Amino acid sequence: MSIDSIADAIEADAxxxxxxxxxxxxxxxxxxxxxxxxxEQLLVRSARSTLGLSQQAFADLIRTPVATLRDWExxxxxxxGAALRLMEIAVRHPEVVRDAAA
Structure with missing residues (x-):
């Protein structure tokens, strides 16, 4: 199958x-x-997503500049290492991170 025929089919579907x-x-x-x-990138994004927070809100939660969080993502x-461990905890036990932030 040619690239053009595949692209045509995808565009027709879209x-x-x-x-x-x-x-x-x-x-x-x-x-x-x-x-x-x-x-590491996937872990940071997963932690933020699990908590349902924007980059700014998550950066505020972990007391990190939002620019640093963006650099990580x-x-x-x-x-x-400590930030990575926090991300692991956030993914596995989001309630712990939420309680600690409250």
Whole structure:
């Protein structure tokens, strides 16, 4: 199956043209993957998501600048060990983090 026929089928299903679709499919065929995430990034995002908080609210909760939290979530920097442990606790026991913040 050609890239064009796959893209045509996807766009027909979506009901509209999708900018960059053919280029993305071509990258997949060539083995070039998209964005990669580290386990630490996923852990930080998961912790925030589990608590249902915005970046600002979560940063306030853990007493960290929101810019630092964004850096962690975007993979520019890895959180220190204590912050990673806090993220693990937030994912496994969100009620503990909520109680501690109250």
């Amino acid at each position: 009901g509209e043209p999708i900018p960059g679709l053919r280029e993305g499919l071509e990258e997949m065929r060539a083995g070039r993957s998209g964005r990669r995430y580290t386990p 975007q993979g520019r920097f890895t959180p220190p």
